[in-house]
Amino acid sequence: MFSWILALLLALVVWSLATAYFWLVKRRRKEVKLGLNALAGMHWRDFSEIVKRAMREQRGLVDVHDEDEDHREPRSDFLMEDPQHKRWLLACKHGLAYRIGPAAVNELGTAARLAGAKGGILITEGQVQRDGRAAAEKQGVEVLDGQLLWPMLIPYLPGDMESAVKKAARREAVRRISIAALGSLTLGLLVGMSYLTTRVDKTPAAPAPTQASAPAAAAPAATAPAASPVTAAPASAPPTAAAATPAPAAQPPGPPAPGSILGTDGDPDAATLAQYRRELAQNVGKQTGVLSAFWQTSQTLAVNRSEEIDAVWPLICTEVKRYPALRTVRVQLNPRPGTEEPVRWRQCATS
Known part of the structure; x- marks a missing residue:
């Protein structure tokens, strides 16, 4: 009972941490x-408009009228002025x-100085590289890229765009949390x-006391000849033969030879079947591409693997079919570590 309580607590802790992450x-x-992808899909003119609107409402910047602006081709650079007339x-x-990189940042800094501006503001859905950020600090250029740009522009997006982005992100999170729940349970x-x-492995084997009691039972018979040496010789022969005869039957069944078939004499008893299960789990765990194997229930052999199912399945079935009493067990193939594969169940034989 304690093991299942411990397992439940472990599963809850792992699932809670995964859910939070x-x-x-x-x-x-x-x-x-997803938001940056949506912004990148907008027309450049619409994107520029929501950027200028965000600057007006969040920083108090206003457009600086350029007399030659009507005669120029469409551009993505805008001159704006703050309340201090900077x-x-x-x-x-x-x-x-x-x-x-630094070349584009230096160019923006030079253009800002030529326009009489205090500095520049670089806005992009892309990324500013590390050397570009170092150049921006020297040129007095503020960088607003991916991680900073999306939260700033959310209030100015069309309602359906914002809703679609957040719903898609939530669906992906719920899917990952569901997978984490299955993984934690496993x-x-x-x-x-x-x-x-x-x-179970630490529990002493049942046949051990029986073998240990055999010498003790023979001890009284061995003391009897001491009283009558004449009659002891003929009488002692039958007990010796009787004690020697059961000795082979008391030996526990050894491991199967390679390629042999076990259990052909009928259904084994419970002790033999338990030994078969242990041997089968050990043999399967030694196969190439198999990390470990253990009995999840009396009819379900769980296998942790590091290779594709098609590569390890023939090796597993070869070991299972060596034990006809276990040929119909269900094999649970757990996903490989670091993958999101589902758990698979298969049988080597159905009857």
């Missing part, structure tokens, strides 16, 4: 990634493919079964 960390990362040059690099079962298996 997937909901608080992975969900937010997924939302940012000018800032905004550069919108629209697209996820941008990997901005881990708890493995721990519980391993604990029980350890306890």
Whole structure:
């Protein structure tokens, strides 16, 4: 009972930690990634408009009217002014493919100084590389890329876009949490079964007392000839023969020879069947591509593997079919470590 309580507590702790990670960390990362994809899918003019709107409402910047702006081709650089009448040059690099280095940052800093601006603000759904950020500090350029850009622009997005992004991120988080629940339950079962298996292996074998009592039973018979040496010689021969005859039957069955078939004389007794199960679990655990094997129930052999099912299944079946009494057991093939494969169940024979 203690092993199952321990397994349940372990499963709950692992699932709780996984839930917190997937909901608080992975969900937010997924939302940012999906949000940046949605922003990148917008027309560059719409993207520039929501950026300028965010700057007006969040920082108090206003557009600086340029007399020649009507005669220029569409551009992504905008000159804006804060309440202290300090000018800032905004550069919108629209697209996820941008990997901005120091050259583009230095160019923006130079353009800002030529325009009489205090500094520049670089906005992109892409990424500013490490050397680009170092150059931005020297040039007085503020960088607003992926992780900072999405939270800033959320209030200005169309309602359906924001809702679709958050729903998709939540669905992905719920899917991962469900998988984590199954994985935690499997881990708890493995721990519980391993604990029980350890306890069973430490329990003394039943035949041991029977073998130990044989010399004790023979001791009184050995003392009888001391009183009458004449009659002891003929009388002692039958007990000796009788004691020697059962000795082979008391020997426990040894391990099967390679390629041999066990259990052909009928259904084995409970002790022999338990030994067959232990031997089968040990033999399967030694196969190539198998990490370990243990009995989850009396009819379910659980196998932890490191290779594809098609590679290890013939090796497992070869070992199972050596024990006809166990040929119909169900084999539970657990997913490989580090993968999201489902648990599979198979049988080598159905009858």
